[in-house]
Amino acid sequence: MTLSSSWRSPSNIALIKYWGKHGVQLPQNPSLSFTLEACHTAMKLSVIPEKGDQDLTFLYQGSPRPSFVPKIKVFLELMEEHMPWLRHASVEIDSSNTFPHGAGIASSASAMSALALCLTDIDDQINARQSTIDGAWWLRVSQYARLGSGSACRSVHPVMALWGQLTRVTKSSDEYAVPWKEEIAPFFHDYRDTILVVSAAEKSVSSTAGHALMRDLPYASTRYDEARANTWKLINALRSSDQLDEFIRICESEALQLHALMMMGRSPFMLIAPGTVSIIHEVWRYRKETNIPVCFTLDAGPNVHLLYPAQYADDVRRWVDEVLIRYCANGFFIEDRVGNGPERIL
Numbered sequence: 001m002t003l004s005s006s007w008r009s010p011s012n013i014a015l016i017k018y019w020g021k022h023g024v025q026l027p028q029n030p031s032l033s034f035t036l037e038a039c040h041t042a043m044k045l046s047v048i049p050e051k052g053d054q055d056l057t058f059l060y061q062g063s064p065r066p067s068f069v070p071k072i073k074v075f076l077e078l079m080e081e082h083m084p085w086l087r088h089a090s091v092e093i094d095s096s097n098t099f100p101h102g103a104g105i106a107s108s109a110s111a112m113s114a115l116a117l118c119l120t121d122i123d124d125q126i127n128a129r130q131s132t133i134d135g136a137w138w139l140r141v142s143q144y145a146r147l148g149s150g151s152a153c154r155s156v157h158p159v160m161a162l163w164g165q166l167t168r169v170t171k172s173s174d175e176y177a178v179p180w181k182e183e184i185a186p187f188f189h190d191y192r193d194t195i196l197v198v199s200a201a202e203k204s205v206s207s208t209a210g211h212a213l214m215r216d217l218p219y220a221s222t223r224y225d226e227a228r229a230n231t232w233k234l235i236n237a238l239r240s241s242d243q244l245d246e247f248i249r250i251c252e253s254e255a256l257q258l259h260a261l262m263m264m265g266r267s268p269f270m271l272i273a274p275g276t277v278s279i280i281h282e283v284w285r286y287r288k289e290t291n292i293p294v295c296f297t298l299d300a301g302p303n304v305h306l307l308y309p310a311q312y313a314d315d316v317r318r319w320v321d322e323v324l325i326r327y328c329a330n331g332f333f334i335e336d337r338v339g340n341g342p343e344r345i346l
């Protein structure tokens with residue numbers, strides 16, 4: 001008997017960065033992210049539970065992609081503890097992204113969260129559980145997604161997610177992300193993110209290698225304290241729409257710290273490109289000249305996320321078309337926004 005499940009799951013962009021881990025994708029500091037909408041993975045998982053030997057097929061945009069298989073195999077092996085049927089199952093994954101692979105946009109968060117959703121759904125079918133999709137169900141999915149890729153655990157919640165233990169936030173955990181929507185002003189529910197693709201090349205250093213380099217960094221514990229302090233400051237700034245200066249200061253500082261950490265290690269590396277630096281200067285100039293509260297954040301790569309309130313969407317689009325597009329590889333950018341989290345595909 002073949003069981004199947006299909007889910008669409010978004011990418012997310014961290015405002016407070018997770019950089020440094022221990023154990024099985026346990027974070028050294030809390031992180032806080034916007035869940036995106038346009039950048040997502042649509043996945044269909046088909047499983048024959050009693051096939052005999054484990055067997056995995058992975059299709060990406062309809063064609064086999066053997067290069068993705070090793071990472072998924074590691075994840076499925078970790079998942080055997082939670083879903084023993086995986087040991088003898090034939091698994092077929094049919095996955096596609098709304099954003100081009102190799103556009104330098106992290107796809108592991110959307111892909112691994114989509115896979116965790118499909119697996120949990122199939123596990124429920126195998127165990128004939130009532131499929132009540134309640135708060136506990138989402139935390140379970142978030143925990144599984146974390147085993148695939150740390151940041152993926154934040155993609156399962158609408159609007160914002162907090163991952164990592166924070167004293168005084170009793171629901172917070174290192175094991176999974178918790179929803180962070182009710183805690184913020186509705187003004188942020190509609191925030192915009194224009195992703196400027198400065199380079200579409202594969203990253204020269206993977207995030208796994210980057211996390212590992214934090215182990216030898218003399219400044220690591222200072223960074224983790226700073227990230228914790230910034231998380232609190234950002235949580236407070238997100239409570240109303242009139243603390244945008246503080247919101248901007250923290251977002252940009254976190255992005256710059258992430259890249260500074262890469263440059264400060266014993267084996268330094270640099271993922272920003274000349275275009276990244278030019279855009280950062282353009283953002284500072286534009287904000288000063290127009291008073292439009294647009295700021296930037298960066299992922300582990302050269303591409304720049306412009307974050308701004310929805311009411312400035314037309315102004316920002318004009319500025320991108322007139323000025324910033326020259327820094328984008330092949331003029332490529334994506335207009336994304338804060339989104340409502342994963343959805344089952346029927």
Ligand code: PMV
Binds near residue numbers: 258
């Ligand atoms: O989930 P990973 O292991 O790919 O690490 C992601 C790290 C950053 O994207 C740089 C920051 C973050 O919190 O998402």
